[in-house]
Amino acid sequence: MAEIQIKGVAKSFGSYTALHDINLTIQDQEFVVLLGASGCGKTTLLRIVAGLETATTGEVWIGGKRVDHLPPKDRGIAMVFQNYAVFPHLTVFENIGFGLRMKKLPNDEVKRRVERTAGLMHIEQLLGRYSGELSGGQRQRVAVARALAMEPDVILMDEPLSNLDALLRMEMRAELKGVLAESNTTAIYVTHDQVEAMSMADRISVMHQGRIVQAASPIEVYRNPAAEFVAGFIGNPPMNFLPATPQGGGRWAVAGQVLDGPQTPKALKFAIRPEDLRLADHGLQAVAKVIEPLGAHLLVTCDVNGALFRAVLDSDLSVKPGDTLTLAPQSDRIRWFDPETTRAVA
Amino acid sequence: MTPRYLPYVLILPVTLFLGVFFLYPFALVAKQAFTTGGGFTLDNFREVVGYWKFPISLKNTMLLAAIVVPVQLALALLMATMVNRMQKGRDLVLYVWTIPLGISDLAAGIIWLAIFEQSGFLNSMMTGLGLVDQPITLLGYQNPWLVFAAIALAEIWRATAIMLVILVAGIGLIPKEYYEAAEVFGASPWKRFVKITLPLLRPSLQTALILRVVLAFEVFAVVVALGGTLFPVLMGQIYSYQFDLMNGGGAAALALIVLAISVVFTLIILRALRVPKGATI
Ligand SMILES: Nc1ncnc2c1ncn2[C@@H]1O[C@H](COP(=O)(O)OP(=O)(O)OP(=O)(O)O)[C@@H](O)[C@H]1O
Ligand SMILES: [Mg+2]
Numbered sequence: 001m002a003e004i005q006i007k008g009v010a011k012s013f014g015s016y017t018a019l020h021d022i023n024l025t026i027q028d029q030e031f032v033v034l035l036g037a038s039g040c041g042k043t044t045l046l047r048i049v050a051g052l053e054t055a056t057t058g059e060v061w062i063g064g065k066r067v068d069h070l071p072p073k074d075r076g077i078a079m080v081f082q083n084y085a086v087f088p089h090l091t092v093f094e095n096i097g098f099g100l101r102m103k104k105l106p107n108d109e110v111k112r113r114v115e116r117t118a119g120l121m122h123i124e125q126l127l128g129r130y131s132g133e134l135s136g137g138q139r140q141r142v143a144v145a146r147a148l149a150m151e152p153d154v155i156l157m158d159e160p161l162s163n164l165d166a167l168l169r170m171e172m173r174a175e176l177k178g179v180l181a182e183s184n185t186t187a188i189y190v191t192h193d194q195v196e197a198m199s200m201a202d203r204i205s206v207m208h209q210g211r212i213v214q215a216a217s218p219i220e221v222y223r224n225p226a227a228e229f230v231a232g233f234i235g236n237p238p239m240n241f242l243p244a245t246p247q248g249g250g251r252w253a254v255a256g257q258v259l260d261g262p263q264t265p266k267a268l269k270f271a272i273r274p275e276d277l278r279l280a281d282h283g284l285q286a287v288a289k290v291i292e293p294l295g296a297h298l299l300v301t302c303d304v305n306g307a308l309f310r311a312v313l314d315s316d317l318s319v320k321p322g323d324t325l326t327l328a329p330q331s332d333r334i335r336w337f338d339p340e341t342t343r344a345v346a
Numbered sequence: 347m348t349p350r351y352l353p354y355v356l357i358l359p360v361t362l363f364l365g366v367f368f369l370y371p372f373a374l375v376a377k378q379a380f381t382t383g384g385g386f387t388l389d390n391f392r393e394v395v396g397y398w399k400f401p402i403s404l405k406n407t408m409l410l411a412a413i414v415v416p417v418q419l420a421l422a423l424l425m426a427t428m429v430n431r432m433q434k435g436r437d438l439v440l441y442v443w444t445i446p447l448g449i450s451d452l453a454a455g456i457i458w459l460a461i462f463e464q465s466g467f468l469n470s471m472m473t474g475l476g477l478v479d480q481p482i483t484l485l486g487y488q489n490p491w492l493v494f495a496a497i498a499l500a501e502i503w504r505a506t507a508i509m510l511v512i513l514v515a516g517i518g519l520i521p522k523e524y525y526e527a528a529e530v531f532g533a534s535p536w537k538r539f540v541k542i543t544l545p546l547l548r549p550s551l552q553t554a555l556i557l558r559v560v561l562a563f564e565v566f567a568v569v570v571a572l573g574g575t576l577f578p579v580l581m582g583q584i585y586s587y588q589f590d591l592m593n594g595g596g597a598a599a600l601a602l603i604v605l606a607i608s609v610v611f612t613l614i615i616l617r618a619l620r621v622p623k624g625a626t627i
Pocket of ligand 1: 013016018036037038039040041042043044045082192
């Protein structure tokens, strides 16, 4: 059993605060993805859980035990480092077996586990090589195999697949997810690749400037972003925003259209995903600017009342730049945000 | 100028310099060692090796190196690890520790003589504390082991810093992430030292050890200051062949023997601490 609790963790480097009051509970065997832009504090949080960095304030609990005073090796974790940290003076075999040797496991057990995890990562033919003789992606897989070989209760992975080509990454994604589920491992997985986050996570925890903005299931994060940042960060292309002015009685004026919305007197932002727009007789007047055929769909970048607006439309459609489209938002997919707090308004 | 020849042209000045000031004198010494007025001969070698003081000076030199170098290595590693962990005052400590480097070996020998001689600090202290009634002769023929210990101590004090600076530089180059990875994967501080620091330090260890071992075979001034004739060493023998016995051929032969010993040990160290093929350190 390895539930991870992060309670009120904050971290400052001198005068710079990298993490503000992080609270996150990760269930036993859960797969949580930390998703966020570069520099938002993902690695820092992971290092605090690992024990490589001490939090300025706050507590870390693993498996019902407070661990923030324990050294990394007593926390029952294994970690994949963002910069791999594959030992240059050891062969791939000895790298993967490093932790097992430290645990003084018998030779045949080390061999069995190293060969198994190397097989999972498709690097079994590289076991005799040194780190300097590997490509970046191969080195990264050695780092993952080294962590998996430990069969830990908790595995912390810092962008473990960032250096692989798209095809291999997709394969590894499934492989990794399968192995971890099978071994009942609790995982924290850092990435800034949202497709990876969506496809692997039980829960996505979106970070922004040292804070967790939303922690929810992938579909929830996608459908009901808790804040404007999440809406703009997740989804490719991201959500569209337009200013909305209240007309009273839950009616809102958006780019000359009147739509139903929340009952509040303040000005809000209207938001809709590009794929939730349909061509209709009544709707937002959009002037097409750039048309990008994506195979299955057509991505049309338009101008609505001077604001940038994207729509994903059927690929059969014939549009030219300069055409005016009438786009109707699917009413149950419309979201509203408070421009002052940037939070979602129900 | 084609790029192919450029490197050779660029190293030409240094090569010439070495040729004139090293290879040429070396050839002269070698010629001196292998001749006695007439043609090629090994007589000089036979003479110096057959002399009764040769085995004892060889033994003393080797013994001194065998004691001093490992102690210095251990000390230098310990000190380098400590310096590397320091947040504040690192440079100050390093400066203080390297002060002996700036002192010539003869001066170092004299400093330690001032401690150990009959009217020295150690005797004053012992009489002051009432441990002995009157000053005793510490560095006399009655106490050969004390003479040896004093020389070893002075050598350790004098020349550990040269290893220290090389190892500090080497340790500083090892990326912190390897230690973090080792820590996460269960390595204790000692294991991290043995499994990460030592192997990744191999190039620096090679340099430091070769330098130190070669210098240990050339130990002279400290020995003269503290042991005089009580503790003959190879370099002392070369000196007396050249200047006391006026036997240049003997001195040259002995110098070549010391050179051969140094080369052999250098090769042994290079081999023992080699980086496995393919590993990039
Ligand atoms: N040791 C440090 N000293 C000072 N500032 C630091 C230190 N480590 C991290 N930071 C700062 O903390 C912030 C968060 O860094 P962190 O490495 O956690 O980002 P990240 O989310 O992992 O980014 P990326 O996706 O680029 O890896 C950054 O602004 C970084 O500059
Ligand atoms: Mg990072």
